[in-house]
Amino acid sequence: MVIIGDSFDATKGYKRIHFCEDRDLLDTELNELQEIAIYERRALLDRVYAPGTILEGLVATGQGQTLEVTDGLLYLDGHAVSVPGTILTCEATGVQTIWVDVFRRTITAADDPSLVNPLTGEPTAEREKWIATLQTRDTTNDPLPDGATGRTVVAIMTYDPVTGEIIRLQPRPLTAGDATRLDAHEEWLEEHDTAISMLDTRVDGQETALTALDAQLNSHAGAGGAAHATATQGQAGFMSAADKATLDALALTAPIHNHDDRYYTEGEVDTMLAGYAPLSHVGAGGAAHPAATSQQAGFMTPADKVRADAAQRIATVVVAASDASPKVKAAADFVCTGANDEAVILQAIDALPEIPDLCANIEFTDRTPDGGHILIRAVRPGPEGNAITIVFVPDEALTVTVDQMAIQVRYPATATISQLATAINQAAGALVYSYIVKYGPMPMLPSIPQSFEGGTMARAGVVAFSEGTFYIYQPIKRNNVSRLTLAGKQSVLRLVDSSYQWALEDATIVLIGCAYCTIEGMTFIGVGGANELDGILFTGTEMVIRNCVFIDTGQNAVDAQGDRNAIVNCLSRNAGSYFVVCRQGEHYQVSGCRSEADAGGISLVTCGPSVIAGNVIANTQSLQGVSVANSRGITVTGNAITSPATAGVEVVNGHNVQVVGNQIIHAASDANRWGVRFTGTGDFALVSGNLLVCPANQFEFFESGQYATRLAGSGLNLRHSTLG
CATH class of the missing domain: 2.160.20.10 (Single-stranded right-handed beta-helix, Pectin lyase-like)
Structure with missing residues (x-):
């Protein structure tokens, strides 16, 4: 099947086609008849509607990245085009433009079996179908779908996923009122150009006057002579030759200065400073003063200095996502790349100051028939932190010994939770506290742990994550x-x-x-x-x-x-x-x-x-x-x-x-x-x-x-x- 085009030429001004009974009817004439009708209709409607004008429907509702648009009808090239509704997924940030992609496709009897002459079984004339879809991007330059003969893409609205604001884009053709306003604006521009030309002329004249004034000043500066009067005690002016000679003489003679009672002799100063520490003592360190306590001033101990420095370093560390804005990235302490971002996040955590903090917890349940649950919190206040070791050792008798920051618990096989807690509180009450909950047998651990060592290191601060997506390939641990x-x-x-x-x-x-x-x-x-x-x-x-x-x-x-x-x-x-x-x-x-x-x-x-x-x-x-x-x-x-x-x-x-x-x-x-x-x-x-x-x-x-x-x-x- 050969598709015959039409012979329509708008410049010829044809409005109708008169078919004659004694002449052949050509398919080009039928095609031209359609094009004349479309041309006339478009010439009228294009002055009422601009391409992409929404005639009905296409109502949008958005939440976050999801935008739902209903079915609707829009105007395009002299036609009302049906647009099916859909749900679109938009970018997380930034204003999104919503487009309608309309492509034209020729439909044959192979596509639509109804396009067949029922008498002969031969295919009839082919149809042109317009297919519209909603898109989140401009598809003008995309390859045409199979069977398509052309496409037109128009923008119909914008959507902000952050604020939820939806703005319809309703273009319109110029009207007679628009033309009048444009003519008035053009006249104003011509008047503005005239005013600028006059201002340029005035500026040129002022530049000429300034050039002449510069010449006068240059000829006067440093020229000598009597252009100014001699300076006096009441009037500024040129320095006289005699005054210049007097100043030069003063530079060669030591000035005379009389002391008064506000000054001290060297001996008087030594007597006054005799009760103070010598200069060699200042900053010398050692044990010249006792360590400061909460009741007595003194030297700061090294441990207190560590704690003071750490407290001053408590801060917020900012980590920017790979898709954060340039402004956020510029202000961040660490910037992720979008691959293995967990490594950057761990670096940010490790950048926070380290301060020794609370120690160890022990929790276990009795393994003997009387039941019970013991929780031991090991706490040792002091500038060196709270690291405590608690060791459990099987023995014939129940004893608890405390040595500095270690607690040793020796226990027989028959020892109960109640007995252990009582012994620990009696021997190490200043270092730990413990309590027992009795509610019947309910084992959590099969036996008492042999030893437990604890201690946490404070990362005193905040790791602040920017807006955006962080891509995690391994655990942040x-x-x-x-x-x-x-x-x-x-x-x-x-x-x-x-x-x-x-x-x-x-x-x-x-x-x-x-x-x-x-x-x-x-x-x-x-x-x-x-x-x-x-x-x-x-x-x-x-x-x-x-x-x-x-x-x-x-x-x-x-x-x-x-x-x-x-x-x-x-x-x-x-x-x-x-x-x-x-x-x-x-x-x-x-x-x-x-x-x-x-x-x-x-x-x-x-x-x-x-x-x-x-x-x-x-x-x-x-x-x-x-x-x-x-x-x-x-x-x-x-x-x-x-x-x-x-x-x-x-x-x-x-x-x-x-x-x-x-x-x-x-x-x-x-x-x-x-x-x-x-x-x-x-x-x-x-x-x-x-x-x-x-x-x-x-x-x-x-x-x-x-x-x-x-x-x-x-x-x-x-x-x-x-x-x-």
Whole structure:
């Protein structure tokens, strides 16, 4: 099939085609007839609409990098073009221009079987189809798609992903009023040019006058003679020859100076200074003065000097992402390249000052029938820091000896936790404090450790991350660090699926044996099922994770172990295991957080008194909303748990566990899923004031005879629920 073009020529001014019965009808004439109609229509509409004018629809709504645009209609080359809506992904920063790409394609009978003469079966005339798509870039110079004969690309709006501002670009043709304003502007420019020409003429005249004045000054300066009068005591002027001779004579004669009673003789000065230290003593060091104490002034000791210098070095170190702005990079202390950014981040941490800090923790459970749990905090105040060694040695008798910064505990095989704690407190009470929690046998460690050495080194300061993305190829890992803050501001730590062999104990950030550290304002993006890594893994005390976002972590978003740790105001999506796991510690706080489509919500394993409060947990994929195992004194309150995969709250071997004031909602189709479930052994559970919406007979469950329970008000405000 040969496609015949048209013979339309706008310069000839043809408006109609008159077909005659005694003459052949050519396909070029039919094509020309269409082009005449399009030309006339476009000549009129182009004065009303500019190319790309939105006629209807194409309404945009944006959130962050996501921009959703509805179906719509726009004007282009005399036609109304339908544009299908779509969802676009934009860059994180910078104003984005949204384009419509319209390409033209010839449709044949091979593309559309309806384009066939039903009588002969031969193909009929071919069609031209315009196909429009929304784009986030100008595709004018892109290769044409297969079968396309041409394209037109127009911009229709702009979008700022940071502020969410959307501006429609509505071009229009010039009107008669525009032409009038342009003519007036041209006249003003001509008048302005005339005024500038006149000003140039005046400047030229002033330059001539200044040249003449310069000539006069040059001829006068240094010329001598009597151009000025001689200087007097009342009038400035030339120095006379006589005054010059007098000044020259003074330079050759020593001046005469009379002392008064404000001056001292050398002997008088020596007498006055006799009570002061000689000059040779100043800065000489040694033991000329005692060391300063809190009650007595004196020399600063070397240890105090180290601490003073370190305190002065407490600072903030700024790390810039590879995609940060040039201004941010110029002000940063460290700049990442986008490859192995964790190495630069570790350099920034190590750049903070080192200060000896709190020492060692020991925690273990009795291995004898009486049970118990002991926690020893080793603390030794002083300028040299707090490094203490505690050694346990099997022996026939229980003895505790203290030698400087070492504690030795000798114990028989029958020694109990209570006996050990009492002996340690009596012998080393000034160096350590310990306490015992008695709640029955619940082993954590198989035996008493033979020795424990501890001590953390404070990195007293803040590592501030800029806005942008940091690409992590290996874990950001440090041991025995305290008082460190990692602070982000729209900062993204993105795991890269590299050749590095990650271990199960690895995570994006790993802090082992640490204390008083804070991680805040960071977004962690994993690679989903490609690994089994946590977002943050730490062991230690007084740790705070807040205002962080975790997306696609392969394992837990946060894996914590220790005492008095807090995870607050964080968000997790699609974690491969739990959002938060807290292990072997007490006084945990998990509050104000949101878990969306994680495998599980929040898990406490072998923990003491802790609180899980005010969290939103939605759509767990395979595990509980809240899981409490082998723990005591746990309060689960004020949480909203929706569609958990198994139980909303499940307690296994719990002691003194309270489940109070929670909202737990199962879909009606969620069979064999529990609202609140208790199993195993334990005592004194309190379930009160919860709103539970779940299938019948699956409201609360206690295995028979294993729990002493108190229920208060849990049956109120329930739908489709019974007390099981």
